[in-house]
Amino acid sequence: MDDKGRRDFLRGGWKLGGALLFGAAAYTGYEALRPLTAGSSGAKIAAGTVSSFAKDTSTYVPAGRMYVVNANDYLFALSQKCPHLGCHVPYCESSGRFECPCHGSIYDLAGEYITGPAGRGMDRYEVKLEGDNVVVDTGVLHTGPPRGAKVFLTPPKGPSCIGKA
Numbered sequence: 579m580d581d582k583g584r585r586d587f588l589r590g591g592w593k594l595g596g597a598l599l600f601g602a603a604a605y606t607g608y609e610a611l612r613p614l615t616a617g618s619s620g621a622k623i624a625a626g627t628v629s630s631f632a633k634d635t636s637t638y639v640p641a642g643r644m645y646v647v648n649a650n651d652y653l654f655a656l657s658q659k660c661p662h663l664g665c666h667v668p669y670c671e672s673s674g675r676f677e678c679p680c681h682g683s684i685y686d687l688a689g690e691y692i693t694g695p696a697g698r699g700m701d702r703y704e705v706k707l708e709g710d711n712v713v714v715d716t717g718v719l720h721t722g723p724p725r726g727a728k729v730f731l732t733p734p735k736g737p738s739c740i741g742k743a
């Protein structure tokens with residue numbers, strides 16, 4: 579291969595590598611931020627025993643695409659879907675709150691609205707106790723509490739994951 583051929587080959591390699599990198603970044607961004615479709619399968623999901631949800635913690639339950647939280651000894655099953663425009667809302671361990679990376683809505687541990695463009699708190703699935711087991715009915719979704727409902731609001735545990743107060 580002469581010098582010109584080598585240069586053309588390297589130029590093509592950079593373009594291919596850049597295209598692959600762009601594709602990987604675009605897919606990762608899409609997976610992280612894509613709006614979710616409504617609800618889950620409608621199945622009843624055994625999320626765990628009551629004692630497995632310690633006070634003031636959040637546990638992600640992938641089978642239901644939801645969080646089971648124990649907020650001051652009240653159990654809630656929160657849809658991971660942001661009530662603003664449907665992004666997946668991650669739980670921020672450092673603040674102890676749900677913080678949406680899409681437009682900055684923040685919710686307390688019980689999914690109550692704190693700040694941002696969302697019009698209400700996070701939606702909640704029906705939770706029942708069957709013996710010692712926490713069973714979530716993903717076929718019954720209750721609209722999240724309205725803005726201003728701050729029954730479970732406590733100060734943030736620490737810094738926000740999305741850089742908000």
Ligand code: FES
Nearest residue numbers: 660662663678681
């Ligand atoms: S989708 Fe969560 S704040 Fe907009």
